[in-house]
Amino acid sequence: MSGAIQRSPLTLALCAALLMGCSHTSERPSKAISNMPTLALVDNVCALCHGLTGESVSPMIPKLAGQQKDYLKAQLMQFKAHSRMDKAATEYMWGFTHLTDTQIAELADYFAAQPPMQAPAQTSDARGELIFRRGVPAAGIAQCSACHGAQGQGQGQTPRVAGQHAAYMVSQLNVFQQADLRQRGDLSSEIAHTLSDADADAESVAQYMARLGRAPSTP
Structure with missing residues (x-):
């Protein structure tokens, strides 16, 4: 999928605007997010932090692979409505204001359908x-x-x-x-x-x- 979707300068600008949060961007680039195909959002936006299949590398960025679909939808709706006030939500996720309901549903479907999160090999506690x-x-x-x-x-x-x-x-x-x-x-x-x-x-x-x-x- 990543090879089929080209990251144009416009797309990269939109991604940067989204990741920076609404408080640091204009309304125009944020609104353009609503016109991006869902798979383009995954490839060019979500994958930057969460990985293409939702297996994030950073220990502070949640894995999304195999996550419950209804949970993902609920969280995306909260980011869209700005009803999550924790630091990560306000700094990185407020750019989702202009996601459409269809995009939210399709993003949730995509990550929920990925192979479940991979557990590390260490002995259980x-x-x-x-x-x-x-x-x-x-x-x-x-x-x-x-x-x-x-x-x-x-x-x-x-x-x-x-x-x-x-x-x-x-x-x-x-x-x-x-x-x-x-x-x-x-x-x-x-x-x-x-x-x-x-x-x-x-x-x-x-x-x-x-x-x-x-x-x-x-x-």
């Missing part, structure tokens, strides 16, 4: 597995598997966490501690995520989720 599957009742921490599934696969608007970057998940746990960074009614904000990015247990469970879903090694 025993403490993280305990928290993921049983929680920490004494501290009011519910088991992650209750919402994200026994294999971290997610469902509907509950995201897949299996194979996701651990560093990214730890940063999101910190976002969930600050209610003003998510729109009212966001399911993730309504659940008591009592682990923070300064908590050793947060690191443990994030490391465990990052290693979930790894295919068995072949002899």
Whole structure:
């Protein structure tokens, strides 16, 4: 796909405008995004950070490969509506103001259809597995598997966490501690995520989720 789509100077300018955020760009280039074919958006915009198939390299940029379609659609709608106020959303994603509903649906379909996120090869974290599957009742921490599934696969608007970057998940746990960074009614904000990015247990469970879903090694 990448070889078939040429990055013209105009397209690259539009990509730069989108990635810089609306506060630093004019309305004209941002509006032109709505005329880009969805596969061109993937190739020329999304792939710059998330990778062509959604397998991002940076530990702070979420993987999108095999993510739940409804979750992806909901997040893109929030970026479009500027209802996500966390730093990453305001600095990098506000250029999605002019995405059309069709583009949003097609982007969600595209990344959801990719092979599920690849998990690293390290040994699973025993403490993280305990928290993921049983929680920490004494501290009011519910088991992650209750919402994200026994294999971290997610469902509907509950995201897949299996194979996701651990560093990214730890940063999101910190976002969930600050209610003003998510729109009212966001399911993730309504659940008591009592682990923070300064908590050793947060690191443990994030490391465990990052290693979930790894295919068995072949002899």
